[in-house]
Amino acid sequence: MSEKTGVDWADAMWNPWIGCTRVTLECKNCYFFRAAERCRFTASNIRKTKTFDEPMKWRKSRSVKPLAKIMVCGWSDFFHEASDPWRADAWHIMRMLDEYVFVITTKRSERIAECLPPDWGGGYPNVWLGVSVGHPCALQRIADLHRIPAAVRFLSIEPLIASIQFTPAMLRGIHWAIIGGESGLDARPMDPVWAHQARISLLVAGVPTYFKQWGVWADPITAALNIPTPTSAIAHTFPSGSTVYRLGLKNTGHLINGEELLEYPQAYAIMRENFKKRSRW
Numbered sequence: 001m002s003e004k005t006g007v008d009w010a011d012a013m014w015n016p017w018i019g020c021t022r023v024t025l026e027c028k029n030c031y032f033f034r035a036a037e038r039c040r041f042t043a044s045n046i047r048k049t050k051t052f053d054e055p056m057k058w059r060k061s062r063s064v065k066p067l068a069k070i071m072v073c074g075w076s077d078f079f080h081e082a083s084d085p086w087r088a089d090a091w092h093i094m095r096m097l098d099e100y101v102f103v104i105t106t107k108r109s110e111r112i113a114e115c116l117p118p119d120w121g122g123g124y125p126n127v128w129l130g131v132s133v134g135h136p137c138a139l140q141r142i143a144d145l146h147r148i149p150a151a152v153r154f155l156s157i158e159p160l161i162a163s164i165q166f167t168p169a170m171l172r173g174i175h176w177a178i179i180g181g182e183s184g185l186d187a188r189p190m191d192p193v194w195a196h197q198a199r200i201s202l203l204v205a206g207v208p209t210y211f212k213q214w215g216v217w218a219d220p221i222t223a224a225l226n227i228p229t230p231t232s233a234i235a236h237t238f239p240s241g242s243t244v245y246r247l248g249l250k251n252t253g254h255l256i257n258g259e260e261l262l263e264y265p266q267a268y269a270i271m272r273e274n275f276k277k278r279s280r281w
């Protein structure tokens, strides 16, 4: 519900509703469920928030600047069935506030088509639509996404909990990707081999990529940069032979293979240029 977000590719988070139910094994350690347990509320109680129209206030007060990337439904799934009665109003807000970028990620990709607004057309220019794909069991979501017209289609490859073979056909028409490992006490480690495989497939396909985090378990390069003797940290070795070290989330940054990877879709640069020309603000 806050303007602030710990997700560093985003400038703000908008939660028009909160609450969710698990749909896949990738949801096992969902941070919203962890927060609910800590704060003793029922995570599966899906409810509209009092801050539903917060982006309108941000715009008026200019507390969130134009071109901000706003993560939508960080504590829910935008396409959850229980939120059907409120979604039309949420679409309306996004369409009106076209100086912001609204970024929607879902695990309920099979519902996207039936939940789009009547005037969606080729997609609202300021809405980026993505699916979460952290395991091969989620590949159908990419096929679902391909069927939806959108200004930016993206993959949120996190938490990456298994090896995924991304083929060129899967990545055609994908404009952005985020790669990340899992956070939280019971975080499942990400094999550096899986992350590198995904990175290479995206690079070959020309998909700009944002490496968000290793998660709680870091690769040897990141570990070596953060602690004097990585071998003093708890280690996990994968069947591939690679080893990761438990550093805790705050120590695992954006380096993959020693390279910082913080790319955004090309459409964002174009939007920035167009915005300058409009200079309405």
Ligand code: SF4
Binding pocket: 020, 021, 022, 023, 024, 026, 027, 030, 031, 032, 033, 074, 075, 076, 077, 107
């Ligand atoms: S869909 Fe997202 S918010 Fe919902 S339970 Fe799964 S990980 Fe959590």
